[in-house]
Amino acid sequence: MNSVRALALTEYGGPSAVKVSTIDAPTAVAGQVLVRVHAAGVNGLDWKVREGYVRDAYPLQLPTVLGIELAGVVEAVGPDVTRLRKGDRVMGPLGRLGAYADLVAVNAAYLCVIPDALDFVAAAALPIASVAASQSLTLAGPIRTGQRILIHGAAGGLGSFAVQYARQAGAVVYATAHSQHIDYVRSLGADHLIAYDKEQFEATASNIDLVIDYVGGEVLNRSWPVLADDGVIVSTATPAILASTPAGRRGLWFVNQPDTARLQAIADDVVHGRLQSNVGAVVRFDELPAAIERNRTQPQVGKTVVNFIAS
Ligand SMILES: NC(=O)c1ccc[n+]([C@@H]2O[C@H](COP(=O)([O-])OP(=O)(O)OC[C@H]3O[C@@H](n4cnc5c(N)ncnc54)[C@H](OP(=O)(O)O)[C@@H]3O)[C@@H](O)[C@H]2O)c1
Known part of the structure; x- marks a missing residue:
């Protein structure tokens, strides 16, 4: 053989x-x-x-x-x-x-x-990051115009797609990234940039409808207080979110699924300049x-x- x-x-x-x-x-x-x-x-x-x-x-x-x-x-x-x-x-x-x-x-x-x-x-x-970003962003429901979304890890593989999708859907995007990557995340369209090595995101972000957690651990734990009363956190990084969600709060664990039609559409968006990869x-x-x-x-x-x- x-x-x-x-x-x-x-x-x-x-x-x-x-x-x-x-x-x-x-x-x-x-x-x-x-x-x-x-x-x-x-x-x-x-x-x-x-x-x-x-x-x-x-x-x-x-x-x-x-x-x-x-x-x-x-x-x-x-x-x-x-x-x-x-x-x-x-x-x-x-x-x-x-x-x-x-x-x-x-x-x-x-x-x-x-x-x-x-x-x-x-x-x-493209296959994992672009599709997982799309699926995780909408796991809790479709994005609404004016929805306040905090994306942790916005400079990363998933984050850089999620920032673009959220903005295109009309959300107000708060994004955390290292200070060296802030300009990059701004170029993707984020409205409020937070350099996690220089400032606490809690000082800028509040009353957030949806936190997308691509980092996990302590970043996830610190995110509950910035949520609006009916807000939700979706994590791709910390499966323990299911066991650690505080009473009365909504926390979802995300697992990506192959979606060939969505990947094909995303590739088309990249080719036509509607999406940066x-x-x-x-x-x-x-x-x-x-x-x-x-x-x-x-x-x-x-x-x-x-x-x-x-x-
Ligand atoms: N559950 C699933 O089905 C699934 C699917 C795909 C991915 N994932 C997971 O999702 C996570 C993200 O994946 P990825 O491919 O996007 O990873 P990635 O490209 O490594 O991005 C993670 C980003 O996190 C940022 N970061 C680190 N510490 C931070 C902090 N304290 N605050 C804010 N941002 C911070 C880094 O940003 P800087 O460069 O700016 O420091 C890095 O770019 C990973 O844990 C991955 O394993 C899960």
């Missing part, structure tokens, strides 16, 4: 727990296509899985290949797949781990065709372990993408 390159988690731990290795080349079973991966997005989930933070919620048999979103070319089509053909340029979430490999078998229903105007690196930056660093495959660690220690503006073809 042929083998392919992959980035595998061999044990739970620090950066050295992930290693470039080889795995058996997969085949596409019914409903799947085999994708030759050209680029993949780096996500916070990579280091959270690596460290074992989600081992109880998602027990894994190690070694396992990391990575949750990809862009590439369909190399083979499994039985029952009619929507995609060999040679199609596709992108999408995997719906599981395993995107950091040269060849990946993917549920065809999760993939959409990449518009001609997007290259593989730009496409790989920002790639920060592009790394080679052998630089992936370090890039995953940087996502934990020094998040930067724009998505980190690994370019398989350059490596």
Whole structure:
């Protein structure tokens, strides 16, 4: 059997727990296509899985290949797949781990065709962040004109999309980010900028209808007092929100779901300039372990993408 390159988690731990290795080349079973991966997005989930933070919620048999979103070319089509053909340029979430490999078998229903105007690196930056931002922003209901929304982590992958969606829907957007990233978040359209390293968000934000928490921990805990009486907090970062929501308050935990139609529409918005998608660093495959660690220690503006073809 042929083998392919992959980035595998061999044990739970620090950066050295992930290693470039080889795995058996997969085949596409019914409903799947085999994708030759050209680029993949780096996500916070990579280091959270690596460290074992989600081992109880998602027990894994190690070694396992990391990575949750990809862009590439369909190399083979499994039985029952009619929507995609060999040679199609596709992108999408995997719906599981395993995107950091040269060849990946993917549920065809999760993939959409990449518009001609997007290259593989730009496409790989979209599937998780753009769709999760859209879904988390509307989890508590549609956005209303004039609604007061506080977005924590506004410079990040999800945050940079959420700021744009919220503004486009007519909300008044309060956004927290590091002082170095304030100008960037302002350029996305946020109305009220709060540099979390220089000021307390509580001093600026009050009577907030919806807090979108992309940071978690203490930032989430401090957010309850800034809510309006009937306000709600949606967290993508701290599942314990369900157990820690104070009595009489509304807190929701978000879990993203593949949504091919929405991803296709978002890609169209990016191509036509209605939405900004920002790639920060592009790394080679052998630089992936370090890039995953940087996502934990020094998040930067724009998505980190690994370019398989350059490596
Ligand atoms: N539940 C789900 O289904 C799901 C799906 C996708 C993502 N997630 C999770 O959602 C979270 C956000 O994902 P992401 O991809 O957007 O991560 P990201 O790109 O790393 O962005 C997180 C941002 O948080 C900011 N930050 C750090 N400390 C902060 C503070 N004290 N106050 C305000 N902002 C702060 C950083 O901003 P600066 O750079 O300005 O410091 C960073 O850009 C992660 O925890 C991720 O694992 C969950």
